[in-house]
Amino acid sequence: MQALLAMWSEKFVGYPDGSDLPAHHDHCLGCGPENPHGHRLRAVRHGDGVQAWHTFDNRHVGAPGIAHGGAVATVVDDLYGFLLFLEGGPAVTRQLAVDYLAPVLIGTTYRLDAQVARREGRKLFVTAGATAPDGRPVITSTAVFVKVSVEHFAQGISPDVPGD
Numbered sequence: 001m002q003a004l005l006a007m008w009s010e011k012f013v014g015y016p017d018g019s020d021l022p023a024h025h026d027h028c029l030g031c032g033p034e035n036p037h038g039h040r041l042r043a044v045r046h047g048d049g050v051q052a053w054h055t056f057d058n059r060h061v062g063a064p065g066i067a068h069g070g071a072v073a074t075v076v077d078d079l080y081g082f083l084l085f086l087e088g089g090p091a092v093t094r095q096l097a098v099d100y101l102a103p104v105l106i107g108t109t110y111r112l113d114a115q116v117a118r119r120e121g122r123k124l125f126v127t128a129g130a131t132a133p134d135g136r137p138v139i140t141s142t143a144v145f146v147k148v149s150v151e152h153f154a155q156g157i158s159p160d161v162p163g164d
């Protein structure tokens, strides 16, 4: 477990504009390359925010041809998680709101952007959006993240839980 926590700490280094950001960990539902059910989201630093291009597939279908709203929320939540690499330390989702403006279609690639709107003590007020290839916004979101210590994550780690 200590190795896992140390690995996570090492991810909070500086990332230049345009650079790839690392997965939170290998089994993360949002971005982990080893999670067979996951979205394998990849994100880059874009100015003071993060950006991703993402295509939902049939593992995440809700209504036929349309991504499940929970799957979309998962990706948005995980995108916010990439902002933490720019903030220099971990935080967790305390509140997440998603406005579904238009269906998110399976097999269509969307651009996602997220940024920190405001900081207040331990709280990060963040915003995000997803844009269709024709430029239409399909999702907007706001969330509140609360900064925690790396030790916060120790409560979920046991020999039976997959990790890196």
Ligand SMILES: CCCCCCCCCCCCCC(=O)SCCNC(=O)CCNC(=O)[C@H](O)C(C)(C)COP(=O)(O)OP(=O)(O)OC[C@H]1O[C@@H](n2cnc3c(N)ncnc32)[C@H](O)[C@@H]1OP(=O)(O)O
Binding pocket: 004, 005, 008, 024, 025, 030, 077, 078, 080, 081, 082, 090, 091, 092, 093, 094, 095, 121, 122, 123, 144, 146, 148, 153, 154
């Ligand atoms: C080990 C290595 C692996 C690590 C992997 C990491 C992956 C992560 C990747 C990311 C993946 C994606 C991300 C994920 O999936 S993160 C996973 C999903 N989220 C969680 O599991 C979080 C669960 N919740 C908690 O652990 C606690 O509630 C926390 C720690 C968050 C706060 O509990 P704590 O008892 O400490 O604090 P508090 O309850 O007094 O609240 C704190 C402050 O917040 C204010 N507040 C509350 N609600 C709202 C609101 N709606 N609007 C505005 N403000 C609000 C509240 O007034 C207070 O303000 P203030 O009084 O301080 O001013």
